[in-house]
Amino acid sequence: MRHIISILMENEPGALSRVVGLFAQRNYNIETLNVAPTEDPSLSRLTVTTVGDDRVIEQITKHLNKLIDVVKLVDLTEGNHIERELMLVKVKALGAARDEVKRTADIFRAQIVDVTASLYTVQITGDAGKLDAFLQAMAPIGILEVARTGVSGIARGDKVLSL
Amino acid sequence: MELLSGADMIARFLQDEGVEYIYGYPGGAALHIYDALFRQDKVKHILVRHEQAATHAADGYARASGKPGVVLVTSGPGATNAVTGIATAYMDSIPMVVICGQVMSHLIGDDAFQETDIVGVTRPIVKHSFSIKHPSEIPEVLKKAFYLASTGRPGPVVVDIPKDMTSPTERYEYVYPKKVKLRSYNPVTRGHTGQIKKAVELMLKAKRPVFYTGGGVVSGGASEALTDLVRRLGYPITTTLMGIGAYPQGDRQCLGWLGMHGSYESNMAMHHADLIIAIGARFDDRVTNNTSKFCPTAKIIHVDIDPSSVSKTVRADVPIVGPAGSVINEMISLVQGKEIAHPEALGEWWQKVDGWREERVGKLYEPSGPGEKIKPQEVIEAMCRVTRGEAFVTTDVGQHQMFAAQYYKFDKPNRFITSGGLGTMGFGFPAAMGIKQNFPEDQVICVTGEGSFQMMMQELSTCKQYGVGVKIVNLNNASLGMVRQWQDLNYKSRHAHSYMESLPDFQKLIEAYGFTALRVETLDELEPALERTFADKHELVFLDVQVDPREHVYPMQVPLGSMRDMLLSKTERT
Structure with missing residues (x-):
């Protein structure tokens, strides 16, 4: 099963490599990875999506917790949560396709953020499924480049991941 | 206020920390540190002939004394030679602090002479590592290194120190940090009382119990408590290779050690047990043999200080995360004054166990005959x-x-x-x-x-x-x-x-x-x-x-088999 694990870790050199290294070293999967500092400059938030059965996920969270740089973590998929990913796509936009891309972007509530004579750059936010669906819709027209941020997420309701 | 160079801070810190011996080998990037050690006489430096030996010597010192072993090596080959010893200490959870010289900080990343990213190289085989970014950090970082190495589940910690951090011309205020705090590191000090109660209930009701204890009892200084608990209950005990001596091997209740080349009676008792009380052991593959055939009739209590060891290879029925000593003491206080529920079943169990023990008496190996080579x-x-x-x-x-x-x-x-x-x-x-x-x-x-x-x-x-x-x-x-x-x-x-x-x-x-x-x-x-x-x-x-x-x-467990599947000699098997 797919899990989204969000980690608060020390914003220090080497911390990221310890997390990533752990996955490689213990033969765990990383599907997506997303990391940036938080409002507290001493902390970074890292969100990783991974796949594994309950036993594997239990080991992953235990080993992550053991890392000295990891301060706190939560498996967002254990409860209700909001999951978002941002994607920038360059698609061919010539002739009839120019309108088609615009219409599809509107349907997906995506925005066209850059334009040239021959292509559109589209920005779209959503969960991974929505982004995949948009790519599928664009495929016949011609996708030139894709940049995805990887999943970021937060729990619904009053639950807060903080120190 | 005292102003010291980075190198002098290291020497002074080691004195203040009470370090007696440091094992090492000098080289360019470590020379300021060596000079500082030369100008004092409290910390004795032992010059080895290869850096791997420095780590093993510090490791032996740590195991025998219970204090962290300390190693000092230079950058590049000095540090990479130490890698095998660091990995050895990591696998056996031995407290060790390895101080590595590093090339000057402005040269890092330039493939400078004798440069290696030793923090990167050792990342999977250390409990933690540090790189010094400013000389004034040295006392606190070293204190953290010693604290991390020797608390919780012990392990090696690497401290990488670029040469310019130890320069004799730059001096900073030195204060010995008596305590350090790491917000993300709080090793458990006791087990969950409810879980311990549950475990003790199972222990008192067991009909075919076995203690299976490991290096965690030794490094946790819990041997006496363990011996007390095992004697009170009168149950058989087997230890891992790392746990040898935690319970006196000369005692009747001790079946020796278990696993691939463990004793026949240990492996047989484990396989037939209805309750396994694992303390400070990690169900290593050299113990369990094939985990899917491991101890088919047993419930498992697993006490370990490291949560990631619990249910890693074999699922525990009663997991307890805590240090061996405090958990065992709590168990003793719960067992005190209580009777075991099935004394007659325990008697039968011992008959079986003693039977296995007697089966192998005099058959462990063939002594050498006249004119033959010594066995x-x-x-x-x-x-x-x-x-x-x-x-x-x-x-x-x-x-x-x-x-x-x-x-x-x-x-x-x-x-x-x-x-x-x-x-x-x-x-x-x-x-x-x-x-x-x-x-x-x-x-x-x-x-x-x-x-x-x-x-x-x-x-x-x-x-x-x-x-x-x-x-x-x-x-x-x-x-x-x-x-x-x-x-x-x-x-x-x-x-x-x-x-x-x-x-x-x-x-x-x-x-x-x-x-x-x-x-x-x-x-x-x-x-x-x-x-x-x-x-x-x-x-x-x-x-x-x-x-x-x-x-x-011999014995030698048969690959992919259960614990009781053993070769007993070149011609016999179970």
Whole structure:
């Protein structure tokens, strides 16, 4: 099963490599990875999506917790949560396709953020499924480049991941 | 207020931390630190002949004394040579602080002379590591390193120090940090009381219980508490290789150690048990054999200080995360005054267990006949007699390691010192060196083989320099015995590179360093030679015993089988 694990870790050199290294070293999967500092400059938030059965996920969270740089973590998929990913796509936009891309972007509530004579750059936010669906819709027209941020997420309701 | 250079801060910190010995080897990036050590005399530096030996010596020192071992090496090859020893300490959870010199910070990343990203190289084999970014951080970072290495589940910590951080011309305020805090590191100090209660209920109701205890009991200083608990309940106990001596092996309740080459009765008892009380052990593959066939009828209580060890390979029915000592003490207080529910079932269980024990009496190995080569087992048994089972015994890796563990009987923890997790050849001799310096009045024996010994024999020179009187018992079968055994069993005796041609004349070699060497070929020479070896505990003696190369280590678990599936000799199996 797919899990989204969000980690608060020390914003220090080497911390990221310890997390990533752990996955490689213990033969765990990383599907997506997303990391940036938080409002507290001493902390970074890292969100990783991974796949594994309950036993594997239990080991992953235990080993992550053991890392000295990891301060706190939560498996967002254990409860209700909001999951978002941002994607920038360059698609061919010539002739009839120019309108088609615009219409599809509107349907997906995506925005066209850059334009040239021959292509559109589209920005779209959503969960991974929505982004995949948009790519599928664009495929016949011609996708030139894709940049995805990887999943970021937060729990619904009053639950807060903080120190 | 005191102003010190980075290098002087390191020397002063080590003094303030109470470090007695530091094992190391100098080089360019570490020279400021070496100069600072030279200008003080509280911390003794031991100059080894190879950095791997520095880590093993510090490791041996740490295991025997319970204090963190300290290593100092230079950048690049100095640091990479230390890697095997760091991994050895990591696998066996040994507290160690390794200070590595590094090239000047402005050169990092330029492929400078003797530059290695040692923090990167060692990342998967350390508990944590630090890189010094400013000299003023040195005292706090070192304090954190010692704190991390020696608390919780212990392990090695690397501190990488660029040369300019130790420059003698830049001085900063030095204060010894008495305490450090890490917001993300709070090792547990006690187990969950509800879980412990649940465990004790199961323990009192068990009909076929076995204690299975490991290195966590030894490093947690919980041997006495364990012995108390096990005696109160009257249950059988088996230990892991790392847990040898945590419960006296001479006691009737002790079945010896378990696993691949563990005792027949240990493995049989584990397989048939209805309750396994695992404390400070990690269900390692050399213990469990095939986990899907592991102890089919047993419920499992698993006590470990490291949550990630619990239910890692075998699911625990009652997991308890906590230090062995405090959990065992809490168990004792709950057991106190209570009776076990099924004393008659325990009686029957002991009949079975004793039956397994008796089955193998006198059948463990075939003693050597007249005119035959000495059996390696005979050497260890004689060695145990001559030293009355009181010595520190270190080993390298292979058949001799298993024979030492099987035939020397340990009644105290921290006396059998071996690389159990990583299985590092070359560990034994430098580890013995580190122990001997801490326990000069004890007999410290390195049981080795001619293969392993040749991996670290350069340390004879270190022993000469510091007058380290360890004993080296070389079970010389002119082959890599354990490799040969596997080749006999699995490769139709095709001995691919498991023989040792062109062995040195060990007697001459040892004498070249000014030490005594004895060579034994027949059984009647053995005991007098051992007496001579142990006559003066301050003298290094090398005893080269020519042993039978055809001998195998038994019992031996059958691959992919359960714990009870064992080869018992070349012709018998369970």
